[in-house]
Amino acid sequence: MSDRFEPVIAVLCCNWCTYAGADLAGTARMKYAPNVRLLRVMCSGRIDPAFVLRAFAEGADGVLIAGCHPGDCHYINGNLKTMRRFPQLKTMLAQFGIEPARVRLEWISASEGDVFVKVANEMTGQVRALGPLNWKVRAAVEPVSGLAEHHAG
Amino acid sequence: MEPRVGVFVCHCGTNIAGVVDVARVAEAARTWANVVHAEDYKFMCSDPGQAMVKQAILRHKIDRVVVAACSPRMHEATFRKACAEAGLNPYLFEMANIREHCSWVHEDKQAATLKAIDIVRMAVAKARLLEPLETRSVKVEPKALVVGGGVAGIQAALNLANAGIKVVMVERQQSIGGRMAQLDKTFPTLDCSACILTPKMVQVAQHPNVTLYTCAEVEEVSGYVGNFDVTIRRKATYVDPDVCTACGICLEKCPKKTTSEFEEGLTTRKAVYRLFPQAVPGKPVVDRESCTYFVNGKCKVCERFCEPKAFRWDDTDKVVHERVGAILVATGYDLYDASALGQWGYGRFPDVITGIEFERLNNATGPTGGRILKKDGTEPKSVAILHCVGSRDRNYKEYCSRVCCMYSLKFAHLLREKTAATVWNFYIDMRCFGKGYEEFYNRLLHEGVKFVRGKAAYVTDQPANDDEKGRLVVSAEATTLGEVLRVPVDMVILASAVTPQPDAPAVARRFGMSLSPDGFFMEKHPKLEPFSTATDGVYLAGACQGPKDIPDAVAHGAAAASTAMALISRGEVEVEAATAQVTEGACSGCKVCQDICPYAAIGFDGPKKVATINPSLCKGCGTCVATCPSSAIVGRHFTDQQVLAQISALFAG
Numbered sequence A: 001m002s003d004r005f006e007p008v009i010a011v012l013c014c015n016w017c018t019y020a021g022a023d024l025a026g027t028a029r030m031k032y033a034p035n036v037r038l039l040r041v042m043c044s045g046r047i048d049p050a051f052v053l054r055a056f057a058e059g060a061d062g063v064l065i066a067g068c069h070p071g072d073c074h075y076i077n078g079n080l081k082t083m084r085r086f087p088q089l090k091t092m093l094a095q096f097g098i099e100p101a102r103v104r105l106e107w108i109s110a111s112e113g114d115v116f117v118k119v120a121n122e123m124t125g126q127v128r129a130l131g132p133l134n135w136k137v138r139a140a141v142e143p144v145s146g147l148a149e150h151h152a153g
Numbered sequence B: 001m002e003p004r005v006g007v008f009v010c011h012c013g014t015n016i017a018g019v020v021d022v023a024r025v026a027e028a029a030r031t032w033a034n035v036v037h038a039e040d041y042k043f044m045c046s047d048p049g050q051a052m053v054k055q056a057i058l059r060h061k062i063d064r065v066v067v068a069a070c071s072p073r074m075h076e077a078t079f080r081k082a083c084a085e086a087g088l089n090p091y092l093f094e095m096a097n098i099r100e101h102c103s104w105v106h107e108d109k110q111a112a113t114l115k116a117i118d119i120v121r122m123a124v125a126k127a128r129l130l131e132p133l134e135t136r137s138v139k140v141e142p143k144a145l146v147v148g149g150g151v152a153g154i155q156a157a158l159n160l161a162n163a164g165i166k167v168v169m170v171e172r173q174q175s176i177g178g179r180m181a182q183l184d185k186t187f188p189t190l191d192c193s194a195c196i197l198t199p200k201m202v203q204v205a206q207h208p209n210v211t212l213y214t215c216a217e218v219e220e221v222s223g224y225v226g227n228f229d230v231t232i233r234r235k236a237t238y239v240d241p242d243v244c245t246a247c248g249i250c251l252e253k254c255p256k257k258t259t260s261e262f263e264e265g266l267t268t269r270k271a272v273y274r275l276f277p278q279a280v281p282g283k284p285v286v287d288r289e290s291c292t293y294f295v296n297g298k299c300k301v302c303e304r305f306c307e308p309k310a311f312r313w314d315d316t317d318k319v320v321h322e323r324v325g326a327i328l329v330a331t332g333y334d335l336y337d338a339s340a341l342g343q344w345g346y347g348r349f350p351d352v353i354t355g356i357e358f359e360r361l362n363n364a365t366g367p368t369g370g371r372i373l374k375k376d377g378t379e380p381k382s383v384a385i386l387h388c389v390g391s392r393d394r395n396y397k398e399y400c401s402r403v404c405c406m407y408s409l410k411f412a413h414l415l416r417e418k419t420a421a422t423v424w425n426f427y428i429d430m431r432c433f434g435k436g437y438e439e440f441y442n443r444l445l446h447e448g449v450k451f452v453r454g455k456a457a458y459v460t461d462q463p464a465n466d467d468e469k470g471r472l473v474v475s476a477e478a479t480t481l482g483e484v485l486r487v488p489v490d491m492v493i494l495a496s497a498v499t500p501q502p503d504a505p506a507v508a509r510r511f512g513m514s515l516s517p518d519g520f521f522m523e524k525h526p527k528l529e530p531f532s533t534a535t536d537g538v539y540l541a542g543a544c545q546g547p548k549d550i551p552d553a554v555a556h557g558a559a560a561a562s563t564a565m566a567l568i569s570r571g572e573v574e575v576e577a578a579t580a581q582v583t584e585g586a587c588s589g590c591k592v593c594q595d596i597c598p599y600a601a602i603g604f605d606g607p608k609k610v611a612t613i614n615p616s617l618c619k620g621c622g623t624c625v626a627t628c629p630s631s632a633i634v635g636r637h638f639t640d641q642q643v644l645a646q647i648s649a650l651f652a653g
């Protein structure tokens, strides 16, 4: 084993598109960096900004939020809600001193196994270049639902 | 009471165990809080594997089960059932995907094993917090919608209707019949396509259990398995079908001609038309786009001759609502636009034609009355058939279109039968896989057809010698000879690729389906459920799922019908139990959730000033849960606590 920094990237994704896209990458035996860990919710609309904060607080070096392409959400438009929350989330993370390149929002469909692989690899490389995050401000991120909406006022 | 978690790690033969050290995963699991039992086994989904889970549940008093194996999209249902059989609520089960997301995508065994341990630890963390959920059943509307009236849709509709199930069939065009209606002979039996299809068309249209809407499209679909609400737009046809006797006089008298889509533009049809002579239904319709009356405000010649007075110039689109239990999508395929494939000369040279145009040329009701003629009206002396035009080519479509080899052989046979032409086939491989197909190929080998193994590179009209003057020259590398050939011919037929319908993405969206990388509709499982989709109650029939020949399309349609039939005859279906629930005490009554819910499932209790969720309408997406500023909505089976525990567990290694 080399001393290369191996980042851990949490992938929060929806069941119908991105999770299935990652399944397809598997069925097609595509290979990608083993640094990503998927966490499945039914729709990307379920992804609470608090989840992202918790991931960083617990030790994630990067977080990928992924769902169906706009228009393709299995629940009509949950992903549009995700899309609207994302800029606020990024601003919030920036305020906490987390580099924007550590969090990413991607639309990956059930047929885009190759895109999943590309994003997983890209993000691993990108975050590896940034180095470990070591963000230990646990107290700041108690599980508060709908944080982003609070900020939106 | 502390939860008692059982962890079962699957080898999946060598699929997982070849990369992930499964014993080590089980060993790690044994050290985690609340894990009272962990073991690994060759095939967890097999009968003995499931029996193992069930026995362990009883023996170790396990009340939370984690199976680390393949994707939950594959076997979640299997293991939920096994849990239920051992007396455990099926929602007390969690799956850890260490195959698709781990062993199949990583080569480094050490890293893969560590990742697998992380994945299982996350699943255990969630499992500890799982709560039993009540599954609810709803009644299934005993009616099915079939979208598309090609041969697959027709077969599906007939099977359903014959089983006593009401069927609504929606067809975009004036007539049902689809692509098969355009074909002349079918391979390898050479029976006449219309002769075998038209009786089925009539059968379906006249079936007492079938309601047929032609010139119609599905506009909107809502609801869920067992209870879909479908909005259908029936286009104005300007002819009252109840009054029209289909005498056909209007077709004769209409002075306006326009290109015939059915004849692939090789000839014209009238502005009042039926798609083809044996169209079902047989009543003509007015094509508003080309009708002189609609374009210039004057004409109505047809009406003057119409004895029963069937024309209705003020006809408007009608919107129909249907409630159905199951939906069968049978929207068929399109063909690669050959003019976008410049090197083969389509569109530049009049005698370069497509396969489907050849079908019409060869058909007795077609533009030439069934004579195979060049555009100048003479018979070709030499014809080249180019296989794999746009198929099996990374520049266009990577897949094999599955029908071209066989119809190219059929064309060769028909050309030899009807003309004195020399026939050349340029192919990459001969793919003659169906019943009687290889035999047909062997037969053709003895019919004097010339076979060149090599894909045609281009077609040109630039002669290199006297022999090529005034002719089309096909250039190809004959790979068996290792030499480049130039073959002068008079006609070139392109076996252009079978493609998804151009509006497949929009249709997929409408019915909650996905597309495969090839652009066709994605099936639930490529081997075991090629006729189902990821959306319960929505099934696929025919070539909309991928290129198919007629026997395969028919079989696929019948399979989809039988699956829909199983749903309908069961009469009820379990619906999503993992819905959202409002914690009344925490709700501030801000109503933010109401606007956000895509299903209008959230109401408001005025006196109590709290949101209420109708579990029958909620589909469990969880968007309201993430949005609620008071954390007052619980997304069951994906609660905040469960997800956060999973996240924490990821880093607890």
Ligand code: FES
Pocket (backbone or CB within 6 Å): A014, A015, A016, A017, A018, A042, A043, A044, A045, A066, A067, A068, A072, A073, A074, A075, A077, A078, A079
């Ligand atoms: S289901 Fe994929 S984003 Fe909504």
